[in-house]
Amino acid sequence: MRTVTIVGASLSGLYAARELRAQGYDGRLVIVGDEPHAPYDRPPLSKDFLTGRADETHLALTDAEETAQLGAEWILGVRARALDARGPTVLLDDGRALSTDGVVIATGASARRLPGDTLDGVHTLRTLDDARALREELTPGPRRVVVIGGGFIGAETASSCSSLGHSVTVVEAAPLPLVPQLGAEMAAVCAALHRRAGVELVTGTGVAGLRGTARVTGVDLTDGRSLPADVVIVGIGAVPNTAWLVGSALALRDGVVCDDGCVTSLPQVVAVGDVAGVGGHRAEHWTSATQQPRVAVTNLLAGRTAETALAVPYFWSDQYGARIQFAGRRRDGDAVRLAEGELSDGAPAEGGFLARYERDGRTTAVLAVDRPRPFMRARRELARGAEEGQTQSVP
Amino acid sequence: MIPVCRLEDLPKGESFRVETTPPVAVFHTDDGDLYAIDDTCTHQDASLSEGWLEGCLVECPLHAASFDLRTGEPTCLPARRPVRTHRVTVDDGFIHLHLVAEEGTAA
Numbered sequence: 001m002r003t004v005t006i007v008g009a010s011l012s013g014l015y016a017a018r019e020l021r022a023q024g025y026d027g028r029l030v031i032v033g034d035e036p037h038a039p040y041d042r043p044p045l046s047k048d049f050l051t052g053r054a055d056e057t058h059l060a061l062t063d064a065e066e067t068a069q070l071g072a073e074w075i076l077g078v079r080a081r082a083l084d085a086r087g088p089t090v091l092l093d094d095g096r097a098l099s100t101d102g103v104v105i106a107t108g109a110s111a112r113r114l115p116g117d118t119l120d121g122v123h124t125l126r127t128l129d130d131a132r133a134l135r136e137e138l139t140p141g142p143r144r145v146v147v148i149g150g151g152f153i154g155a156e157t158a159s160s161c162s163s164l165g166h167s168v169t170v171v172e173a174a175p176l177p178l179v180p181q182l183g184a185e186m187a188a189v190c191a192a193l194h195r196r197a198g199v200e201l202v203t204g205t206g207v208a209g210l211r212g213t214a215r216v217t218g219v220d221l222t223d224g225r226s227l228p229a230d231v232v233i234v235g236i237g238a239v240p241n242t243a244w245l246v247g248s249a250l251a252l253r254d255g256v257v258c259d260d261g262c263v264t265s266l267p268q269v270v271a272v273g274d275v276a277g278v279g280g281h282r283a284e285h286w287t288s289a290t291q292q293p294r295v296a297v298t299n300l301l302a303g304r305t306a307e308t309a310l311a312v313p314y315f316w317s318d319q320y321g322a323r324i325q326f327a328g329r330r331r332d333g334d335a336v337r338l339a340e341g342e343l344s345d346g347a348p349a350e351g352g353f354l355a356r357y358e359r360d361g362r363t364t365a366v367l368a369v370d371r372p373r374p375f376m377r378a379r380r381e382l383a384r385g386a387e388e389g390q391t392q393s394v395p
Numbered sequence: 396m397i398p399v400c401r402l403e404d405l406p407k408g409e410s411f412r413v414e415t416t417p418p419v420a421v422f423h424t425d426d427g428d429l430y431a432i433d434d435t436c437t438h439q440d441a442s443l444s445e446g447w448l449e450g451c452l453v454e455c456p457l458h459a460a461s462f463d464l465r466t467g468e469p470t471c472l473p474a475r476r477p478v479r480t481h482r483v484t485v486d487d488g489f490i491h492l493h494l495v496a497e498e499g500t501a502a
Contacts, residue, residue: 062475287459290473325457372456373456376447377447
């Protein structure tokens with residue numbers, strides 16, 4: 001393999017570049033990114049960056065020394081338009097055609113939009129530019145903020161806005177936020193964090209529309225209510241960036257369809273991060289984006305699926321001063337047991353807790369609030385269990 | 396010199412967070428050695444005293460960055476900057492911490 005092109009210059013794209021060099025690939029390496037920025041870390045955008053505790057230098061994922069060592073050609077601020085499987089060739093928006101031997105798809109996901117969200121004062125929070133724009137709007141003084149969507153981005157953003165002194169309402173269409181991730185019981189516990197911080201959580205109602213002509217003035221709900229708003233943040237999930245791959249011969253279904261080793265239907269094309277559906281699971285987790293590249297690159301260089309990506313899913317969220325950590329694959333019907341700590345008034349008590357999701361006497365997942373140490377132990381147990389349950393190498 | 400705790404109160408494999416500014420984590424390894432490093436991971440805000448101790452390495456509980464307790468150097472991503480290391484002594488069964496800055500002024 002003489003040329004490898006990585007499409008996507010964020011977390012998983014950068015990790016793929018590191019892996020290629022770490023695994024001995026010394027050929028030409030091209031990294032294409034649609035944003036003009038060098039790779040940066042997204043999780044702080046909704047937290048320390050928004051509150052002003054961290055500035056842009058804290059977000060950098062790499063530095064000049066490492067960039068020099070990688071020896072890659074960076075094409076930033078240019079979007080990939082198509083992938084031609086013959087060659088293969090990556091076609092760029094500026095008309096360039098990059099002929100390559102291997103491709104790593106790391107194009108991530110984009111914030112899902114709401115109809116009419118082009119009004120001033122309406123924001124999504126996914127990119128550095130999004131975060132800069134929102135931060136600017138939040139600095140002049142107390143605002144009425146409506147956050148649409150009570151998932152992790154919504155909750156973290158609401159928490160940051162609240163800590164900045166804004167009056168915040170979160171609107172969630174489901175009866176409770178985070179039920180698919182945490183199950184109803186624990187979702188209720190995490191929802192209590194909003195209320196405890198003085199943030200109003202409106203659930204079970206959708207958004208009928210946004211009010212305002214040039215600038216947003218309010219949010220109309222499907223239950224007939226209308227919430228006045230100076231700033232609206234839309235946090236209703238993300239969609240994988242696969243539009244450029246339509247017609248490429250790659251199988252697409254909620255992301256790029258890959259086998260357990262991140263290999264697509266073309267052996268010289270692998271996919272990692274938010275855009276990759278690995279073995280039927282597409283995770284939008286930071287940790288997956290850092291773990292998949294090792295296996296993906298091994299398989300790309302081998303020209304076949306020599307290894308699989310077995311990691312136990314893990315995510316965390318910092319909101320309202322609480323650190324939530326979750327690992328594993330829970331299923332509906334799993335019993336939830338409070339293994340450590342306790343609740344007070346339906347919310348995590350002082351000192352947090354560790355909950356285990358159990359099925360047939362085995363732990364399927366663990367959730368902790370402010371219990372990092374026991375959580376880490378439990379997460380390692382889960383990982384060991386997963387390794388024992390499956391074979392890691394494909395003969 | 397900052398008193399930490401009695402040696403018997405910090406069993407092997409355990410760690411102790413000293414609330415200095417910035418906080419420091421003191422580790423007692425399975426081999427019986429004592430080490431002290433800055434407690435906050437250089438990647439993002441997480442307490443290394445709550446991390447996973449294995450030999451002379453501690454893994455951050457949030458993103459699995461790993462640091463060598465002997466040198467403070469990160470051994471893997473996502474951390475790229477080292478943590479400071481501090482000297483630890485045991486006098487009459489009591490653990491004491493000597494912050495690097497303090498040593499500098501003493502010398």
